[in-house]
Amino acid sequence: MQLTLWTYEGPPHIGAMRIATAMHGLHYVLHAPQGDTYADLLFTMIERRDARPPVTYTTFQARDLGSDTAEIFKRAVREAYERFRPQAMIVGASCTAELLQDDPGGLSRALGLPIPVIPLELPAYQKKENWGASETFYRLVRTLAGPPAAAPARASCNILGPTALGFRHRDDVREVRGLLERLGIAVNVVAPLGAAPADLARLSQAAFNVVLYPEVARSAAQWLERTHAQPFVETAPIGVKGTVAFVEAVAKLAGVDPAPVLSGEGSRLPWYSRSVDSTYLTGKRVFVFGDATHAVAAARVATREIGFSLVGLGTYSRELAREVRTEAAQHGIEALVTDDYLAVEAAIAAAQPELVLGTQMERHIAKRLGIPCAVISAPMHVQDVPARHAPQMGFEGANVLFDTFVHPLMMGLEEHLLAMFRDDPEFHDGVAPSHLGGRPREEAETVVVAAPATAVAPVVWSIEAERELKKVPFFVRGKARHNTERYARERALPLITVETLYDAKAHFSR
Amino acid sequence: MTALASPAACGPEIRQERGQRAVFCGLTGIVWLHRKIQDAFFLVVGSRTCAHLIQSAAGVMIFAEPRFATAIIEERDLAGLADAHEELDRVVRRLLERRPDIRLLFLVGSCPSEVIKLDLSRAASRLSADFAPAVRVLSYSGSGIETTFTQGEDACLASLVPDLPRGTETPLLVVGALADVVEDQFARLFDDLGIGPVRFLPGRRAADRAAIGPGTRYLLAQPFLTETARALDDRGATRIPAPFPLGAEGTTLWLAAAARAFGVTPAKVVAVTEAGRARAGRALQAHRAELSGRRVFFFPDSQLEVPLARFLSREMGAELIEVGTPYLHRTHLAEELALLPDGTAVTEGQSLDDQLDRCRAARPDLTVCGLGLANPLEAEDLATKWSIELLFTPIQGYDQAGDLAGLFTRPLARRARLEA
Numbered sequence: 001m002q003l004t005l006w007t008y009e010g011p012p013h014i015g016a017m018r019i020a021t022a023m024h025g026l027h028y029v030l031h032a033p034q035g036d037t038y039a040d041l042l043f044t045m046i047e048r049r050d051a052r053p054p055v056t057y058t059t060f061q062a063r064d065l066g067s068d069t070a071e072i073f074k075r076a077v078r079e080a081y082e083r084f085r086p087q088a089m090i091v092g093a094s095c096t097a098e099l100l101q102d103d104p105g106g107l108s109r110a111l112g113l114p115i116p117v118i119p120l121e122l123p124a125y126q127k128k129e130n131w132g133a134s135e136t137f138y139r140l141v142r143t144l145a146g147p148p149a150a151a152p153a154r155a156s157c158n159i160l161g162p163t164a165l166g167f168r169h170r171d172d173v174r175e176v177r178g179l180l181e182r183l184g185i186a187v188n189v190v191a192p193l194g195a196a197p198a199d200l201a202r203l204s205q206a207a208f209n210v211v212l213y214p215e216v217a218r219s220a221a222q223w224l225e226r227t228h229a230q231p232f233v234e235t236a237p238i239g240v241k242g243t244v245a246f247v248e249a250v251a252k253l254a255g256v257d258p259a260p261v262l263s264g265e266g267s268r269l270p271w272y273s274r275s276v277d278s279t280y281l282t283g284k285r286v287f288v289f290g291d292a293t294h295a296v297a298a299a300r301v302a303t304r305e306i307g308f309s310l311v312g313l314g315t316y317s318r319e320l321a322r323e324v325r326t327e328a329a330q331h332g333i334e335a336l337v338t339d340d341y342l343a344v345e346a347a348i349a350a351a352q353p354e355l356v357l358g359t360q361m362e363r364h365i366a367k368r369l370g371i372p373c374a375v376i377s378a379p380m381h382v383q384d385v386p387a388r389h390a391p392q393m394g395f396e397g398a399n400v401l402f403d404t405f406v407h408p409l410m411m412g413l414e415e416h417l418l419a420m421f422r423d424d425p426e427f428h429d430g431v432a433p434s435h436l437g438g439r440p441r442e443e444a445e446t447v448v449v450a451a452p453a454t455a456v457a458p459v460v461w462s463i464e465a466e467r468e469l470k471k472v473p474f475f476v477r478g479k480a481r482h483n484t485e486r487y488a489r490e491r492a493l494p495l496i497t498v499e500t501l502y503d504a505k506a507h508f509s510r
Numbered sequence: 511m512t513a514l515a516s517p518a519a520c521g522p523e524i525r526q527e528r529g530q531r532a533v534f535c536g537l538t539g540i541v542w543l544h545r546k547i548q549d550a551f552f553l554v555v556g557s558r559t560c561a562h563l564i565q566s567a568a569g570v571m572i573f574a575e576p577r578f579a580t581a582i583i584e585e586r587d588l589a590g591l592a593d594a595h596e597e598l599d600r601v602v603r604r605l606l607e608r609r610p611d612i613r614l615l616f617l618v619g620s621c622p623s624e625v626i627k628l629d630l631s632r633a634a635s636r637l638s639a640d641f642a643p644a645v646r647v648l649s650y651s652g653s654g655i656e657t658t659f660t661q662g663e664d665a666c667l668a669s670l671v672p673d674l675p676r677g678t679e680t681p682l683l684v685v686g687a688l689a690d691v692v693e694d695q696f697a698r699l700f701d702d703l704g705i706g707p708v709r710f711l712p713g714r715r716a717a718d719r720a721a722i723g724p725g726t727r728y729l730l731a732q733p734f735l736t737e738t739a740r741a742l743d744d745r746g747a748t749r750i751p752a753p754f755p756l757g758a759e760g761t762t763l764w765l766a767a768a769a770r771a772f773g774v775t776p777a778k779v780v781a782v783t784e785a786g787r788a789r790a791g792r793a794l795q796a797h798r799a800e801l802s803g804r805r806v807f808f809f810p811d812s813q814l815e816v817p818l819a820r821f822l823s824r825e826m827g828a829e830l831i832e833v834g835t836p837y838l839h840r841t842h843l844a845e846e847l848a849l850l851p852d853g854t855a856v857t858e859g860q861s862l863d864d865q866l867d868r869c870r871a872a873r874p875d876l877t878v879c880g881l882g883l884a885n886p887l888e889a890e891d892l893a894t895k896w897s898i899e900l901l902f903t904p905i906q907g908y909d910q911a912g913d914l915a916g917l918f919t920r921p922l923a924r925r926a927r928l929e930a
Binding site (some may be wrong): 002003004005008009010011013014033034035036037038039040041042044045048049050051052056057059060061062064065076079083094095096099100120123124125126128200392 | 519530531532533534535536537539554555557558559561562563566567576578579580581582583584585588594597598600601604605621622625626653654655656658716863880881882883884885886888889
């Protein structure tokens, strides 16, 4: 048993729901006890969908267990078919029904419905949401993809991977579709988001596939490559460099000239990042955590395009841990692969970053530790399904990323002024900004005390050194205190003096 | 007051329905129960689905060091039962080491733990012996196969009853988790009526255990407490039949029922409740014009539907199209059913798609339903009130009557503004 409070991913049948809800003309019958319908509200509330997910639950209760839960399942499949008349159905069991050992595949086959009914095996006690999404999409593609076209147009592709409840999937598709169209590449099918089973049958009419989210679409793309000789591109078009690499890769596969896109307007990110106001961003310590695709991409944008230093990189996606480990190694750090938020919290506290890029969970960890934070990956809350266009991918996505990463930090001029006037009575660090009501700010050092990693013997500060430390701007004071104490401890210094403070500063400055 | 309580000649038309149900399971009760019992911890023994459900239901609350968690059953736990018990002991030990402030631990059963027949009551007594006297360990089921939404609270409170000491010190026990502010208001009213001392179940702390015995009378503050009432009856306590304290009328009848049981004169009841009734009357006035004549449809959710429908119909002048409830306790709800207009359609259970068809055909002015249905119905141009809020908001008693009406008028007022 695993003691859990927060989970980064739901069970695998939630992944199957994300595929079913993304599509139309597909219906999912889920053998599940009363109560599992809670999952509907992830879609109707977080994503504000205007229709119920196309899912019928058997919602069996205790009194049904003695009788025939298999019969309840069969009735649910039959009635769902009659009511919704889908082009295809998927059927499966949630965690509890998995223990009952009714066989959804066999039972629905026995009904002899005139449409494809695809059984899903989603081991709820081993696997999780993204795996469930990937497996479901793979099964659908495998069953429904028609025979390869005789000679597909070389400049044609499918976009694979966007789902319901995906982090910015809606807007990413618009950006990527725009890039492809400007290159003169025809988009054959986008799936699963917005596709019907009949569209999946047409998948093989494209020359190649674009995998936006490997967590969801890699297995399906690999199968299409093996079976229908469709190559695929998996370069994530996130950040300017990522987008350029993506454009070059797809242009090469399609046999088209990348120039129309690459010589075009591009993104504002490179100029914004070069403008002098961004100088203060240099070397800011950033900790990145999320799904593998977004974590790796955010780490690259943060370091190569905005000039931050990466002090932590991790993921909860065990399926793609290898990619994250490789990326982390290139930054000289070790990747954190865990689905335990307490481990993430401890790693963030120990790394003392100045910015955290993560999920909804890291947003709360960062809030508790008093560190600026931006959300770059699911799981997300309702505010990260915005009304405005807010892609992560393509050139507009790069603009969004620049704003997203920088806004939680103080803007350069503001930070400079704050440091200059730190002893000014209206501006000193004991006072919060007037727009926050001028409430005194919590002392930054409590953050350091709260960090579990620092449970070691206290080091004594001289009064003068303590006074000098107060002159360090509050937003770096925690780091200064931590570094000085570490310096003193490593050298077994009995007392921290003003000299120790500056010796440590010299020692740690890079 | 007796005039208000006169039974209807024919009463509502009750029918039952079976099929797909869009309801929460009893685990959801943890989200408000853990805030009520301040030194209790709720450990769900279940699957990743259970953890995901609580996380979804608890929203941002999950980050504020809440006192609940899930022990997720894994593949190897399914291999053999003996191992599962050792695993559970290990998890509980780790949990209690990290949270030494916990005095009461609930092991909460889920669908997976029920289906594999993990004996949580045995685990609870074993762990109770290990951790006595610092921590008591109890168990109950919040599984979807056994409980619907608020029935989780019922199962939790029922598990507390055998644990209450025997005694005669509690003449009146008020049963059902109420917001602290509501509880305090009721305590003052009972005090003014000369009834007491009054105790509440659950208490605010684990040590707060009312002694009960054959002399104890209890008053249900919530309509979903079937098992708790049965457990109290087993201990010799007696239920005071009453409608539930929603709205000015419901609150008055609820207090009057207790007063009658304790021989308080009607004149004194009038005197004590006068100010509250007047305040509630003024607060409700503002909402009555908005709700009068509005046609309301209730989907089943919490068992609060029948008392809420009674309030909307009698005090707000609303018209009831259908009142769905997940379960109808005919004895506990007898006083409520008698107050519903003749012929009101009350549906126990659910067949979701059929009920949606009826709702669409009726095109109600206001539909009370869960969050899975609310936005889809709004998209079909039907005004909705999401029902879960009725469990988290203080709505009982005189001074909350206006707030209760406000929960139903706000979606209508909002639509009017956006359409203007």
